[in-house]
Amino acid sequence: MEKKIILDGxxxxxxxxxxxxxxxxxxxxxxxxxxxxxxxxxxxxxxETYVRMKGNAxxxxxxxxxxxxxxxxxxTKELLEKIAELNEDPSVHGILLQHPVxxxxxxxxxxxxxxxxxxxxGVTSLGYGQTAFGFGDFPSCxxxxxxxxxxxxxxNAEGLHAVVVGRSPILGKPxxxxxxxxxxxxxTCHSYTQNLPQILQQADIVxxxxxxxxFIKGDWIKEGAIVLDAGYNKGNIGDAEYDNCLEKAxxxxxxxxxxxxxxxxxxxxxxxxxAEKSLKFKVSAAK
Amino acid sequence: MEKKIILDGxxxxxxxxxxxxxxxxxxxxxxxxxxxxxxxxxxxxxxETYVRMKGNAxxxxxxxxxxxxxxxxxxTKELLEKIAELNEDPSVHGILLQHPVxxxxxxxxxxxxxxxxxxxxGVTSLGYGQTAFGFGDFPSCxxxxxxxxxxxxxxNAEGLHAVVVGRSPILGKPxxxxxxxxxxxxxTCHSYTQNLPQILQQADIVxxxxxxxxFIKGDWIKEGAIVLDAGYNKGNIGDAEYDNCLEKAxxxxxxxxxxxxxxxxxxxxxxxxxAEKSLKFKVSAAK
Numbered sequence: 070m071e072k073k074i075i076l077d078g079x080x081x082x083x084x085x086x087x088x089x090x091x092x093x094x095x096x097x098x099x100x101x102x103x104x105x106x107x108x109x110x111x112x113x114x115x116x117e118t119y120v121r122m123k124g125n126a127x128x129x130x131x132x133x134x135x136x137x138x139x140x141x142x143x144x145t146k147e148l149l150e151k152i153a154e155l156n157e158d159p160s161v162h163g164i165l166l167q168h169p170v171x172x173x174x175x176x177x178x179x180x181x182x183x184x185x186x187x188x189x190x191g192v193t194s195l196g197y198g199q200t201a202f203g204f205g206d207f208p209s210c211x212x213x214x215x216x217x218x219x220x221x222x223x224x225n226a227e228g229l230h231a232v233v234v235g236r237s238p239i240l241g242k243p244x245x246x247x248x249x250x251x252x253x254x255x256x257t258c259h260s261y262t263q264n265l266p267q268i269l270q271q272a273d274i275v276x277x278x279x280x281x282x283x284f285i286k287g288d289w290i291k292e293g294a295i296v297l298d299a300g301y302n303k304g305n306i307g308d309a310e311y312d313n314c315l316e317k318a319x320x321x322x323x324x325x326x327x328x329x330x331x332x333x334x335x336x337x338x339x340x341x342x343x344a345e346k347s348l349k350f351k352v353s354a355a356k
Numbered sequence: 357m358e359k360k361i362i363l364d365g366x367x368x369x370x371x372x373x374x375x376x377x378x379x380x381x382x383x384x385x386x387x388x389x390x391x392x393x394x395x396x397x398x399x400x401x402x403x404e405t406y407v408r409m410k411g412n413a414x415x416x417x418x419x420x421x422x423x424x425x426x427x428x429x430x431x432t433k434e435l436l437e438k439i440a441e442l443n444e445d446p447s448v449h450g451i452l453l454q455h456p457v458x459x460x461x462x463x464x465x466x467x468x469x470x471x472x473x474x475x476x477x478g479v480t481s482l483g484y485g486q487t488a489f490g491f492g493d494f495p496s497c498x499x500x501x502x503x504x505x506x507x508x509x510x511x512n513a514e515g516l517h518a519v520v521v522g523r524s525p526i527l528g529k530p531x532x533x534x535x536x537x538x539x540x541x542x543x544t545c546h547s548y549t550q551n552l553p554q555i556l557q558q559a560d561i562v563x564x565x566x567x568x569x570x571f572i573k574g575d576w577i578k579e580g581a582i583v584l585d586a587g588y589n590k591g592n593i594g595d596a597e598y599d600n601c602l603e604k605a606x607x608x609x610x611x612x613x614x615x616x617x618x619x620x621x622x623x624x625x626x627x628x629x630x631a632e633k634s635l636k637f638k639v640s641a642a643k
Contacts, residue, residue, distance in 0.1 A: 177491070194492075198485025202525050204464070205481075228548045230555075236536060238489050245544075249523060252548040254555070257532075261515045261539040268517075268541070 074222060074320035076297070078214075081221045082330040085338055086130055092341050093131045096348065103344035104133035105163040105189065105336070106155050110148060110170045111141035120167050126333050132340055135161060145175045149182050156184040162347055163189030163340040168239075186346065189339035192239060201246040206346070207339045212244035214331035215276060215297050216251070224295055224320060226251040232269055234258045234285060234308070235278030240299055244276050265289070277308035287313020296321040299328045361509060361607035363584070365501075368508045369617040372625055373417055379628050380418045383635065390631035391420035392450040392476065392623070393442050397435060397457045398428035407454050413620050419627055422448060432462045436469050443471040449634055450476030450627040455526075473633065476626035479526060488533040493633070494626045499531035501618035502563060502584050503538070511582055511607060513540040519556055521545045521572060521595070522565030527586055531563050552576070564595035574600020583608040586615045 096103060105127050109120045124134035137151065148170070155161050164187045170176045180192040188196045191209030199205030207213075219226065231253040235241035241257060249255045253274060258265055269275060269289040275296045277285045282302035287310050290296060296318045300308025307324030315321055322328050383390060392414050396407045411421035424438065435457070442448050451474045457463045467479040475483045478496030486492030494500075506513065518540040522528035528544060536542045540561060545552055556562060556576040562583045564572045569589035574597050577583060583605045587595025594611030602608055609615050 177489075194485030194489045195482045196485070197488060198481030198483070201484060201488065201529060202464075202481045228550050230550070242488060242533075242536075246529075249529075249544055249546075252546070254543065254545050254549040256541065256543040257536055258541050259536075259539070262541040263515050263517070 073315065073318065076218050076222055076320055076322040076327060078218065078322060078327040078330040081218050082334040084221060085217065085331070085334040089130060089334075089337055089341050092345065096341070096344055097131070099348060101344050101348055102131075102133050103163075103341050104135055104161050105165060105340045106135040106137060106158075106161045108137045108139065108148070108151065108155075108164070108166045110139045110143050110167070110174065113169070116167050116169070120165075123165065123333060123336060126337060127340070130337055132337060141171050143171075143174065145173075145178060148174060148179050152179060152182045156182075156187060159347070161187065162343040163187050163336075165190045165336065166192070168192075187343060189336060189343055190239075191243065191339075194238075197238065197243055197246070200243055201250075203250050206342065208247055209239040209243050210332045210335040210339070211240050211278075211299050211328060212247050213335040213339075214328050215244055215299065216247050217331055217335060218297065218322065218328065219295075222320065226253040226274060228252060228254075229273035229295075230254045230256070230271055231274035231276065232256045232258060232272035233276040233278060234262075234265070234269075235276075235280070235299075237278065240278040241276075244278060244299075248274065248276075275309070279308050281308060282306040283308070283310045285309035285314065287315075287317055290314050290317040292317055293319045295319060297328065298322050298324050300324060301329055360602065360605065363505050363509055363607055363609040363614060365505065365609060365614040365617040368505050369621040371508060372504065372618070372621040376417060376621075376624055376628050379632065383628070383631055384418070386635060388631055388635055389418075389420050390450075390628050391422055391448050392452060392627045393422040393424060393445075393448045394452045394454060395424045395426065395435070395438065395442075396454045397426045397430050397461065400456070403454050403456070407452075410452065410620060410623060413624060414627070417624055419624060428458050430458075430461065432460075432465060435461060435466050439466060439469045443469075443474060446634070448474065449630040450474050450623075452477045452623065453479070455479075474630060476623060476630055477526075478530065478626075481525075484525065484530055484533070487530055488537075490537050493629065495534055496526040496530050497619045497622040497626070498527050498565075498586050498615060499534050500622040500626075501615050502531055502586065503534050504618055504622060505584065505609065505615065506582075509607065513538040513561060515539060515541075516560035516582075517541045517543070517558055518561035518563065519543045519545060519559035520563040520565060521549075521552070521556075522563075522567065522586075524565065524567075527565040528563075531565060531586075535561070535563075562596070566595050568595060569593040570595070570597045572596035572601065574602075574604055577601050577604040579604055580606045582606060584615065585609050585611050587611060588616055 298307040
């Protein structure tokens with residue numbers, strides 16, 4: 070039997086970060102320190118944890134982390150003003166607005182206000198459109214992580230049938246778009262999909278992006294498929310049954326230690342890339 | 357046997373235009389005449405024909421048609437300047453840049469320069485992203501036409517499996533996005549797709565958007581499917597074999613007289629909608 074590949078996100082994330090170290094050093098020589106501004110609104114404890122993890126990951130690598138914490142009573146207008154201020158600030162290269170914001174805020178409007186050059190988390194509709202049309206700089210980070218893992222392990226999507234389960238703006242839709250751009254045939258499934266097991270039976274690539282623990286059953290997986298699990302549910306459980314999918318799969322991401330760690334490294338990569346781009350503009354403006 | 361439905365685009369287009377007449381009259385009472393600017397670059401004869409058809413359709417309905425014809429030697433910079441001028445011109449509500457432009461011009465850059473409020477042809481990546489995220493005003497016109505036909509004939513996509521053959525930025529991608537937003541399970545196929553006939557065998561809805569005459573065979577169609585043919589090839593031949601698909605289909609668009617006529621009416625609809633929106637801005641600015 071062919072050896073199964075466990076797609077190790079910790080290894081991929083380390084590889085990405087190692088490459089970034091040189092780029093960050095180069096930037097610092099030129100007087101630029103990459104900076105990610107994170108905005109947290111309110112007191113949701115898991116959001117606080119996520120933002121802290123992201124900030125810490127920045128600092129560990131030498132990226133500045135500007136952490137903005139706004140009260141839960143912040144209005145949409147106040148949030149938009151803060152985003153406008155960060156858009157204008159040349160020392161800030163990336164802006165991340167932690168999802169979800171309190172219910173009274175127009176989250177979509179806030180996301181859309183982020184300047185495309187600083188949308189390192191890939192939340193704007195413009196960024197999504199550019200990604201889908203094949204010229205976006207910053208696809209959202211989890212889809213980017215999935216592609217990064219495939220690239221690291223030399224898994225070519227061309228001509229394969231990819232089935233994406235989920236259609237959120239930051240995961241199911243952009244990962245479908247990225248796989249389509251890699252010349253996969255792409256089926257996007259969701260809560261209205263009939264016969265999901267039969268559809269998954271045909272999938273050479275399965276992306277689990279549904280947000281429900283163990284939702285994808287091992288029985289549904291085709292022998293030899295690539296299973297990419299972007300789920301992270303309570304108790305470190307993925308969206309796909311790990312052991313049962315492992316039996317069938319040719320390659321699979323574990324949870325934890327699969328897509329998750331690479332997602333954060335994509336945020337760092339995009340921030341560095343944004344800083345490099347800002348430098349290019351500076352150089353060409355000075356000429 | 358259940359009666360087959362021939363999806364008559366001429367009827368649908370007439371219905372759309374009839375509704376627009378009142379809206380145009382209302383606008384005129386308020387001092388606004390909707391205006392579509394069309395830009396043709398160079399002397400391609402079929403492009404000239406298309407632009408003329410669009411302009412004539414505008415005028416027939418009482419929409420102003422500002423026809424700009426630039427020489428084939430126009431540079432990207434000159435084209436961008438013209439677009440910027442039209443973006444600024446408050447009497448122009450919609451801008452259509454006829455595809456294709458001469459090869460030396462950066463067509464994508466020119467499309468992207470069209471202001472989102474005037475992108476009635478749905479060519480910008482921002483417009484596409486907004487459409488995919490469910491809040492776009494102007495999806496590109498052929499995908500919008502396909503949905504308009506489905507609505508007119510009360511064909512509900514929810515829970516159905518739609519297979520789109522083609523992935524262009526103005527057709528395959530946006531129609532996939534629109535059908536996904538209507539809660540269809542959507543598979544997007546293209547030249548790298550393996551086993552297209554087997555995939556189509558599962559399709560409740562087939563969208564032919566491939567640009568090759570009679571490419572989709574009747575044999576590939578599932579009994580009772582809805583076949584929407586967006587192709588228009590030389591000799592008025594669609595992308596799907598009409599007679600053979602008709603035998604299998606529950607509902608089908610003919611070529612000609614199917615998607616084509618509705619596409620132009622969508623351009624008119626979007627132009628009227630853009631004019632109405634400009635009026636709203638005017639009213640709220642005056643308050």
